Amino acid sequence: MLLKEFPLTPTGCRLVQQSLDMADFNVVQQIAILSHCQKCPTCQKYSQELTNLRALLISQVRIQVPNDFDIKLRQKIAASKTAKPISFWGQWVSQPAFGVSLAATVVIGVLVGVSYYRQPSIITIPTSSTTEVSNNVTPITKQPLTNNISDTVNQSPDAEAKRILSERAKVRVPDYVASNENRSLARKARPLNQAPKQLSLDEIDVEIHYGSASRTLPLSAVTYGSRPVLKVDNVSTGENKNSGIAPEAKIF
Amino acid sequence: MSSLSYSAEIDLANGVSSATDHELVMAIGQGDEAAFQEIVHRYRNQIINFIYRMLNDYDRATDLSQETFLRIYTSAHKYQATYSFSTYIYRIAANLAISELRQRKRRRWVSFLLPFRSHDDTEQEMEFPDQAPLPDEIMIDAERRKAVSIAIQSLPEKYRLTLVLRDVEGLSYEEITEITSLSEGTVKSRINRGRNLLRDKLQKYI
Numbered sequence: 035m036l037l038k039e040f041p042l043t044p045t046g047c048r049l050v051q052q053s054l055d056m057a058d059f060n061v062v063q064q065i066a067i068l069s070h071c072q073k074c075p076t077c078q079k080y081s082q083e084l085t086n087l088r089a090l091l092i093s094q095v096r097i098q099v100p101n102d103f104d105i106k107l108r109q110k111i112a113a114s115k116t117a118k119p120i121s122f123w124g125q126w127v128s129q130p131a132f133g134v135s136l137a138a139t140v141v142i143g144v145l146v147g148v149s150y151y152r153q154p155s156i157i158t159i160p161t162s163s164t165t166e167v168s169n170n171v172t173p174i175t176k177q178p179l180t181n182n183i184s185d186t187v188n189q190s191p192d193a194e195a196k197r198i199l200s201e202r203a204k205v206r207v208p209d210y211v212a213s214n215e216n217r218s219l220a221r222k223a224r225p226l227n228q229a230p231k232q233l234s235l236d237e238i239d240v241e242i243h244y245g246s247a248s249r250t251l252p253l254s255a256v257t258y259g260s261r262p263v264l265k266v267d268n269v270s271t272g273e274n275k276n277s278g279i280a281p282e283a284k285i286f
Numbered sequence: 287m288s289s290l291s292y293s294a295e296i297d298l299a300n301g302v303s304s305a306t307d308h309e310l311v312m313a314i315g316q317g318d319e320a321a322f323q324e325i326v327h328r329y330r331n332q333i334i335n336f337i338y339r340m341l342n343d344y345d346r347a348t349d350l351s352q353e354t355f356l357r358i359y360t361s362a363h364k365y366q367a368t369y370s371f372s373t374y375i376y377r378i379a380a381n382l383a384i385s386e387l388r389q390r391k392r393r394r395w396v397s398f399l400l401p402f403r404s405h406d407d408t409e410q411e412m413e414f415p416d417q418a419p420l421p422d423e424i425m426i427d428a429e430r431r432k433a434v435s436i437a438i439q440s441l442p443e444k445y446r447l448t449l450v451l452r453d454v455e456g457l458s459y460e461e462i463t464e465i466t467s468l469s470e471g472t473v474k475s476r477i478n479r480g481r482n483l484l485r486d487k488l489q490k491y492i
Contacts, residue, residue, distance in 0.1 A: 055474070055477075055478050055481070056459075056474065082492075083485055084481070084485075086491075086492035087453075087485055087488065087492050088453055090430070090434050090488065090491060090492065091434065091438075091449075091453040091454050091484075092453070092454070092456075093431070094431060094434060094435065094454060095431060096331070096335050097334065097335055097344060097347070099330050099331060099334055099348075099351075100348055103330060103334075103348065103351075103352070104323075104326065106348075106352055107326065107352045107355055107356065110352055110353075110356050111356055111359055114356060114360060
């Protein structure tokens with residue numbers, strides 16, 4: 035009867051060990067467990083180790099209460115009666131986590147501030163300074179002009195503009211007008227990340243030089259067939275035909 | 287409530303030592319200092335030993351024991367006799383001990399207990415100096431107790447609490463269930479796991 039409850043099988047051993055773990059069994063069960071353990075070395079060892087472990091734990095030295103325990107307890111009770119209650123915010127501020135959060139917030143704020151002030155070129159350059167730069171390097175900042183005029187031009191914009199002006203006004207366009215040097219200067223002068231200003235034909239004049247004299251004429255575009263060309267109206271070079279001085283054109 | 291207070295007064299009239307825990311707590315809620323003193327005398331040994339087994343720190347165990355009784359004193363008027371008083375006081379002590387263990391875990395990286403730690407990063411058993419020569423048997427016994435203490439301290443907090451309450455303090459499963467607010471199955475499982483861990487660590491002593 036009893037052996038049937040805890041047979042010598044893995045299931046029986048598991049039940050015995052569970053009962054030993056609980057240490058919660060009646061006399062009949064205890065006899066059955068003892069009977070099983072006498073025949074099962076595994077459960078016998080398990081039971082012995084458990085008994086020894088409990089004995090070890092119970093044998094731990096009990097510490098003594100210090101002599102001044104009651105006195106200090108009284109002092110704490112007296113202190114708690116006189117102590118002011120701490121507010122919710124006071125408790126929160128007194129937590130160590132508050133200091134850590136505050137320090138982290140300050141560090142993040144400083145980093146964000148530094149990163150903000152390290153990129154002023156995009157945000158703070160006024161428009162007027164860009165205009166000034168464009169005036170100083172006139173031919174280059176108007177480079178997109180030719181893109182508006184002719185989509186079919188395969189040459190560089192400056193060269194195309196020079197060619198058209200030379201043909202229509204019969205003037206010599208000096209090289210410096212569209213030189214690579216000026217282009218380079220314009221590129222340096224223009225702030226990074228700033229797109230070239232797009233100009234319409236109405237905004238562009240052509241300056242014609244006759245020796246020491248000069249005239250400024252509006253620039254327009256007309257289309258001959260499918261090919262757009264630049265046109266400068268009212269150009270007269272009659273006065274200077276015999277002077278031997280070739281007029282010069284400057285786009286600005 | 288009034289009948290409970292009345293019965294407490296009747297029993298206390300015969301002396302606090304004969305009063306039940308519940309009667310004493312009711313009397314503490316009414317400001318009876320003698321009743322509080324009696325409660326302290328009844329439980330201070332158990333509570334200080336329980337906290338000491340959890341923390342392995344004598345001074346801190348004393349402080350937290352006093353804190354436990356202070357909370358009993360200040361909240362006696364809120365006490366409800368749903369569970370036994372021993373469960374109530376162990377619950378307070380267990381919460382304080384666990385809170386202390388968690389705080390220690392957080393500040394472990396700036397531990398000021400370094401001189402008192404052994405090479406395997408476990409706190410050493412506090413031992414009072416004894417100038418008398420130790421016989422071999424006493425030395426072996428001391429070494430074994432130290433090993434057990436270190437093994438208990440190395441247990442995870444959840445296993446340590448249930449195992450100490452069961453195998454060191456000798457509380458029943460039902461009491462542990464009430465103290466820890468866990469189901470009985472969970473309590474049994476944790477105790478069993480804790481024992482298995484301890485058995486592995488203390489193999490040479492058992």
